[in-house]
Amino acid sequence: MAEPKNTSNLRLTQIKDFLTMNKTATTLPWDPDCTKFPSRKELPSIPGAPEEAAWCWGENDYLGRLNFLTPSRVAAAGKEIRTGEIIPVNLPLTIPEAPAFGREPFRHEIKVLAENIAYDDIYHLNTQSGTQWDGFRHFAHIPSGSFYNNTKGEDIVGPHPNQKCSIHHWAEHGIAGRGVLLDYRGYAYKKGINYDPYEYYPISFEQLYLCGKDQGIDIRPQAQGGDIRIGDLLFIRSGWVEQYNLKSSEERNALALRPHALGKDDGQRYAGVSQEQRVLDWLHDCYFAAVAGDAPAFEAWPSHEDYHLHEYILALWGMPLGEMLDLERLATKCRERGRWTFFFSSAPANVPGGVSSHVNGTAVF
Incomplete structure (x- = not known):
């Protein structure tokens, strides 16, 4: 039947x-x-x-929602370029001085090839130490132990690794499309909402909806009468970078070195997007090609649910997840221009077998 x-x-x-x-x-x-x-x-x-x-x-797809970035959608996004103003969204590789979650800090050496004539750089870095894309190899769906599209840990490390969900697939495809910024930090200031980006603070769907409304954007998908188009790239400013820049070196390093452990009692705490079901529905149904924020975890950390947004975004849906993007200048420019959409491009590292990458991203107005 x-x-x-x-x-x-x-x-x-x-x-x-x-x-x-x-x-x-x-x-x-x-x-x-x-x-x-x-x-x-x-x-x-x-x-x-x-x-x-x-x-x-x-079964052999490792692009996930980057598939939405078709030539026609990228061409349509190109119409966002009107003034030609360029706004990079990358923190210096040296920031943060002490990365969160016990990650290694960036180290830079100069190699002398010929004194006063030629020099090289040598970088020592963890791609998760600053402005980053979380690749599909970064975080699994915990109950099943599956990364995106049935990739397993043995595909990543072990005696017979392969290139399933490797970051180089993104690099070969490219990332470019229409960006949409929700400046929640700016909205919170305007409405007298006080919170510390270095503490657990979940930003709900309702708050994001009102933030969008204040900016003149209906954050629902077009299929529901909203302004979000299939393949849009979402950016949410929570204010973490702003606070990082306001703190002394001693303060921010001490906060970065708070004890880290799984569970609600984690000493690492950050503002971010709520794990509520309405947020899950919204993030899924808008069919964003990628999502990103300015905080170390994008989602409110630690999760107070028995799941993480990372599991849904990366492992279940195959949606690139950006963290610690510098959205300060971007928010200022959006406010100055009275528009919250722009053309955005990113060049992930072309590393076969790689887990993640710095964003190398630029917004163009």
């Missing part, structure tokens, strides 16, 4: 698409040029995948 019902639903979708000039993703693998995709609650069940996995681009 199930097959006739499915056939009937497919025909109904085809009729609706004809009337609305949409193209709905109804078969696997998805066509990235579709104009409508399933909501989080409508995701198809995929054999061998955890519940709520959106591994819908084929």
